[in-house]
Amino acid sequence: MSEAYEALSPDQSRALTAVLDEIIPPSRDGRLPGAGALGLAAAIEDKMREQPILQPAVVGGLETLAALAREAGAGNFADVAAGERVDLLNRLAADAPAFLPGLIFQTYTTYYHQAAVLEGLGIPGRPPHPEGYPVAPSDESLLDAVRDRGPVYRQP
Amino acid sequence: MSEETVDVLIVGAGAAGAAIAWSLADTRMNVLCMEQGDWMDPAQYPSTRLDWDLGRFGEFGLSPNSRGRETDYPVNDSGSPIQISNFNAVGGSTILYAGHFPRFHPGDFRVRSLDGVGDDWPIDYETLAPYYDVNARMMGVAGLAGDPAYPPKSVPLPPVPLGKLGETLAGGFNQLGWHWWPSDSAIATQEYEGRAPCINLGPCLTGCAQGAKGSTDVTYWPAATRKGVRLATRCRVREVTIGADGLADGVLYYDAEGVERRQRAEIVIVACNGVGTPRLLLNSASATHPNGLANSSGLVGKNFMFHPYAMITGIFDDPLEGYKGPTGCCIMSQEFYETDLSRGFSRGYTLETTRGMGAVSTSMLGMGTGRVPWGEGHHEAFAQLHDRTAGMVAICEDLPEEHNRVTLDPELVDSNGVPSPKIDYTLSENSRKMCDHAVARGREVLEAAGAKEVLGEPLLAVAGWHLMGTARMGTDPATSVVNEWGRCHDVKNLFVVDGSVFVTSAGVNPTNTLQAFALYVADRIKNNLENLFD
Numbered sequence: 001m002s003e004a005y006e007a008l009s010p011d012q013s014r015a016l017t018a019v020l021d022e023i024i025p026p027s028r029d030g031r032l033p034g035a036g037a038l039g040l041a042a043a044i045e046d047k048m049r050e051q052p053i054l055q056p057a058v059v060g061g062l063e064t065l066a067a068l069a070r071e072a073g074a075g076n077f078a079d080v081a082a083g084e085r086v087d088l089l090n091r092l093a094a095d096a097p098a099f100l101p102g103l104i105f106q107t108y109t110t111y112y113h114q115a116a117v118l119e120g121l122g123i124p125g126r127p128p129h130p131e132g133y134p135v136a137p138s139d140e141s142l143l144d145a146v147r148d149r150g151p152v153y154r155q156p
Numbered sequence: 157m158s159e160e161t162v163d164v165l166i167v168g169a170g171a172a173g174a175a176i177a178w179s180l181a182d183t184r185m186n187v188l189c190m191e192q193g194d195w196m197d198p199a200q201y202p203s204t205r206l207d208w209d210l211g212r213f214g215e216f217g218l219s220p221n222s223r224g225r226e227t228d229y230p231v232n233d234s235g236s237p238i239q240i241s242n243f244n245a246v247g248g249s250t251i252l253y254a255g256h257f258p259r260f261h262p263g264d265f266r267v268r269s270l271d272g273v274g275d276d277w278p279i280d281y282e283t284l285a286p287y288y289d290v291n292a293r294m295m296g297v298a299g300l301a302g303d304p305a306y307p308p309k310s311v312p313l314p315p316v317p318l319g320k321l322g323e324t325l326a327g328g329f330n331q332l333g334w335h336w337w338p339s340d341s342a343i344a345t346q347e348y349e350g351r352a353p354c355i356n357l358g359p360c361l362t363g364c365a366q367g368a369k370g371s372t373d374v375t376y377w378p379a380a381t382r383k384g385v386r387l388a389t390r391c392r393v394r395e396v397t398i399g400a401d402g403l404a405d406g407v408l409y410y411d412a413e414g415v416e417r418r419q420r421a422e423i424v425i426v427a428c429n430g431v432g433t434p435r436l437l438l439n440s441a442s443a444t445h446p447n448g449l450a451n452s453s454g455l456v457g458k459n460f461m462f463h464p465y466a467m468i469t470g471i472f473d474d475p476l477e478g479y480k481g482p483t484g485c486c487i488m489s490q491e492f493y494e495t496d497l498s499r500g501f502s503r504g505y506t507l508e509t510t511r512g513m514g515a516v517s518t519s520m521l522g523m524g525t526g527r528v529p530w531g532e533g534h535h536e537a538f539a540q541l542h543d544r545t546a547g548m549v550a551i552c553e554d555l556p557e558e559h560n561r562v563t564l565d566p567e568l569v570d571s572n573g574v575p576s577p578k579i580d581y582t583l584s585e586n587s588r589k590m591c592d593h594a595v596a597r598g599r600e601v602l603e604a605a606g607a608k609e610v611l612g613e614p615l616l617a618v619a620g621w622h623l624m625g626t627a628r629m630g631t632d633p634a635t636s637v638v639n640e641w642g643r644c645h646d647v648k649n650l651f652v653v654d655g656s657v658f659v660t661s662a663g664v665n666p667t668n669t670l671q672a673f674a675l676y677v678a679d680r681i682k683n684n685l686e687n688l689f690d
Contacts, residue, residue, distance in 0.1 A: 025534040064607040086531055104530050108523055112515035122514060122541060123479065128203040129365040132355025133480040138318040138338070140300070144327045145333070151304045152335050154494050156266035156280075 125147025170248020254484025328605025342370030430623030468598030470607025478512015551595030
């Protein structure tokens with residue numbers, strides 16, 4: 001099915017990157033990058049390549065967004081003034097309802113397994129295996145009250 | 157294999173099939189096990205990847221209908237509010253289980269006598285107790301002796317650490333004065349019998365890359381094959397065949413290339429779980445057994461029981477380090493296990509606490525509940541949720557009802573054209589009340605532990621892990637499929653050793669009990685070889 005995939009144009013990729021940065025912008029403290037700046041547009045394109053069924057909604061949404069950008073006097077969504085981009089995306093949600101929810105899902109589920117993001121969250125930016133995580137031994141005195149109650153099962 | 161007659165043929169290499177294979181190897185009989193799945197490669201488990209959190213949505217998902225594995229068979233569970241969650245491989249569903257390993261209570265074998273519901277088992281706790289001990293050693297069970305919810309029992313390994321999350325929840329139980337205890341877990345907390353120790357990876361439910369979790373591909377099977385048991389993978393058994401003498405004489409199966417083959421055997425043992433076993437028996441209908449094999453009682457496939465699961469999740473102010481540690485094994489509470497009719501239902505449930513979520517799952521929870529918006533405020537909202545969730549599931553005792561059943565679907569087939577199982581299941585009023593009660597009590601304990609908000613889900617749809625009751629045991633052939641040691645009443649060299657034989661379901665995970673039963677059956681076979689078919 002990958003033959004059916006048609007790569008995004010440079011303009012579409014640029015617009016997609018800008019949209020991703022609106023969905024997940026950089027954090028104010030600078031620890032977490034924006035989804036677009038992180039390069040997730042390429043990951044979204046990879047997903048479309050793997051699952052071409054996703055492509056019509058994404059491409060259709062980007063075409064509608066391009067039209068809205070032109071109406072706003074910009075050649076590309078990426079050229080729309082920062083303060084106006086959210087308004088445009090909200091209009092897009094009305095005009096192309098399948099686009100934004102699907103893209104948000106893909107963005108969230110891709111963004112939150114990037115090493116840079118995990119490290120920004122204070123989690124090691126690596127797979128769990130093979131290093132794992134240390135956990136201190138438990139405080140067994142927590143069980144004193146439970147022991148003091150005695151048996152709590154029925155003996156038939 | 158087709159020309160050879162083996163002494164014992166076991167169908168299914170999961171929890172029960174592995175245990176009985178290992179035990180029967182003592183006899184030096186020629187034992188062969190056929191498994192429709194394959195050996196798993198732990199290096200492929202999702203915890204080896206950064207996107208491990210997505211593993212449960214792909215080929216390691218809970219449902220055989222969505223995993224896309226040819227080794228699975230599809231299940232029509234559209235007639236049930238709970239979906240089937242099994243797995244087909246060497247190790248069976250233990251590949252994806254949490255490793256929770258409680259025993260049944262003594263009272264669980266005497267439900268009718270104690271509470272006037274369900275039926276009593278034809279065996280009791282004392283019968284299985286020595287086999288629970290053997291199983292704990294073989295599976296490598298971690299826990300803490302002295303749990304006041306049980307008679308004294310052996311636990312070979314120290315418990316899984318509670319972590320900050322577990323100690324927080326323990327504080328909630330203590331504040332309410334409720335029972336709790338570190339979970340008995342089939343998880344090697346130290347190096348054990350060649351298994352590496354648990355290093356708190358987290359996602360046990362998509363396979364343990366460390367090999368610390370006691371799935372039977374790393375516990376019983378290496379020991380069984382060393383003792384001479386042969387294990388043939390990618391062999392999908394279609395039916396058990398019957399000879400002129402009325403005894404089982406082997407099986408018909410499909411090999412990996414889809415070629416139909418025959419394997420002869422003196423004894424056939426079915427260990428395909430509470431759905432796969434009735435499917436196989438019903439698919440083995442013949443002129444002499446028109447309603448399915450071993451089905452003179454008409455009970456094959458009936459009395460199907462799940463464990464209905466409720467889920468309760470708390471959101472806390474502070475980080476809980478919930479991504480560290482076995483996802484499903486932490487602490488459990490049996491405060492509401494025994495019958496108290498003032499609660500509005502008979503029997504009871506166990507609360508099993510779960511660890512936190514990965515970042516991807518957190519984002520999905522945030523998206524699904526509208527708590528984590530896109531755009532402005534995204535990071536602040538995500539931070540309010542991430543590593544701040546802790547919760548529990550309630551595993552509720554389901555009671556047997558004949559109308560809950562497994563039959564053969566008239567249209568759905570697997571990749572070899574074998575009819576698939578169809579599930580018809582209705583949640584009983586008793587179970588529904590139990591789930592509701594569990595959500596309310598779960599809310600109480602999470603709030604006592606400091607949760608600022610609690611989310612309750614009274615019936616978890618994807619939690620059809622425990623499949624029981626569809627070839628129930630008993631002493632009366634009119635009201636049971638197998639006798640008290642797993643031998644079919646109708647076919648005296650045909651045995652069933654999985655959760656199908658359960659008379660009632662108890663309110664705990666069934667793996668330990670069905671394995672103990674398999675070991676018990678193995679001993680009965682070994683001790684009665686001279687007159688096994690009498």
